[in-house]
Amino acid sequence: QKEVEQNSGPLSVPEGAIASLNCTYSDRVSQSFFWYRQYSGKSPELIMSIYSNGDKEDGRFTAQLNKASQYVSLLIRDSQPSDSATYLCAVQSGGSYIPTFGRGTSLIVHP
Amino acid sequence: GAGVSQSPSNKVTEKGKDVELRCDPISGHTALYWYRQSLGQGLEFLIYFQGNSAPDKSGLPSDRFSAERTGGSVSTLTIQRTQQEDSAVYLCASSLVLAGSEQYFGPGTRLTVT
Numbered sequence: 188q189k190e191v192e193q194n195s196g197p198l199s200v201p202e203g204a205i206a207s208l209n210c211t212y213s214d215r216v217s218q219s220f221f222w223y224r225q226y227s228g229k230s231p232e233l234i235m236s237i238y239s240n241g242d243k244e245d246g247r248f249t250a251q252l253n254k255a256s257q258y259v260s261l262l263i264r265d266s267q268p269s270d271s272a273t274y275l276c277a278v279q280s281g282g283s284y285i286p287t288f289g290r291g292t293s294l295i296v297h298p
Numbered sequence: 299g300a301g302v303s304q305s306p307s308n309k310v311t312e313k314g315k316d317v318e319l320r321c322d323p324i325s326g327h328t329a330l331y332w333y334r335q336s337l338g339q340g341l342e343f344l345i346y347f348q349g350n351s352a353p354d355k356s357g358l359p360s361d362r363f364s365a366e367r368t369g370g371s372v373s374t375l376t377i378q379r380t381q382q383e384d385s386a387v388y389l390c391a392s393s394l395v396l397a398g399s400e401q402y403f404g405p406g407t408r409l410t411v412t
Contacts, residue, residue, distance in 0.1 A: 219398035230389055230403040231341075238398065275341070277401075284329070284396040285354070290340040 189214045191278050193289035200296055206263040208292050210276030213257070219279040220252055220259045225291065226272045234261070234274075266296040300324065302404035304390050310410045311380055319375045319407045323392030330373050331401060332365060333389040341389070347373060348396050380411045 190213040200206045208222075219238055223231035237243045237250040237259065249262040259278070263270055273291040303322040311317050323330050332344040343357045347367040358364070362380075367373040377384055387406045393399035 221400060223403075230387075230406045233400050233402060236400050279398055281397075284346060284348070285331075285343055285357075286401070288341040 189217075189278070189280065189283075189287045191276055191287045191289040193274075193276055193292045195290060196293040197295050198292055200266050200294070202266060202268060202296055202298050204266050204296075206266045206270065206294055206296065208261040208263070208274050208276075208294065209258060210260065210278075210289055211258045212276075212278045212287070214278065214280050214287075215254075215257065216280050216282065217254075217257075217278045218281040219286070220250070221277040221279075221286065222248075222250060222259075222261045223275040223277065224270075224272045225275055231275055263294075266294075268296050268298055270294060271296050302390055302392050302402055304388075304404040304407050306407060307405060308408045308410075310412060313382060313411055314379055316376065316378045317380055317409065319377075319388050319409070321373045321375070321390030321392075321404060323371065323373070323390070324402055325371075327392035327394055327402075328370065329393045329396045329399065330367060331391045331393075332373070332375050333391065334359075334386045335389060335406075336386045344375070344388075346396070377409075380409075382411050385409055385411045 222234040225231045251260045275291045276289040277286040279286040330347040334342045362378045390404045391401040393401045
């Protein structure tokens with residue numbers, strides 16, 4: 188059973204701070220990793236993907252992948268109240284066409 | 299360009315009725331996925347298509363659920379004899395290819411079975 192674990196939160200950070208969201212996965216042969224943002228009552232929106240170990244930056248977002256430790260994280264710099272949402276981690280193995288989604292971490296950015 | 303579209307956005311139906319949900323993927327995306335999300339719950343995978351083919355239907359909750367895709371584009375998810383536990387948001391996503399490709403979600407269809 189492939190598992191993707193996320194702390195449900197809520198993670199509360201002040202405006203302007205760095206929010207750090209973490210995700211661990213069980214399948215060692217996972218190859219593709221995705222972060223989605225889901226506002227309440229809305230559908231998931233892709234933030235970024237990462238496929239190789241290390242960091243990948245896109246604007247205020249940085250995804251970090253460590254395959255040896257089987258975790259992927261998302262850093263949000265200069266957090267804004269508009270970043271308040273649930274963040275979903277998704278992992279896809281090389282041998283599967285079905286990504287496994289975590290339950291998501293609720294982030295609250297307070298002014 | 300246009301994103302994934304779904305219709306209807308909301309559907310209220312009586313228990314026992316059949317419903318049909320539609321998904322129009324991003325043009326050129328060969329892969330299409332259906333998920334279900336109940337209130338406060340995670341995403342539940344239902345089925346995926348590569349082109350018009352659905353190789354794995356094991357995610358469908360029961361034989362009341364079926365799905366098809368035609369012309370490598372539009373997909374319909376049909377729920378027969380709806381039950382109250384079918385109430386959820388049904389999400390469609392498309393991706394360029396199946397393996398390791400980013401998925402883009404539609405706005406979803408909120409289904410309420412009364």
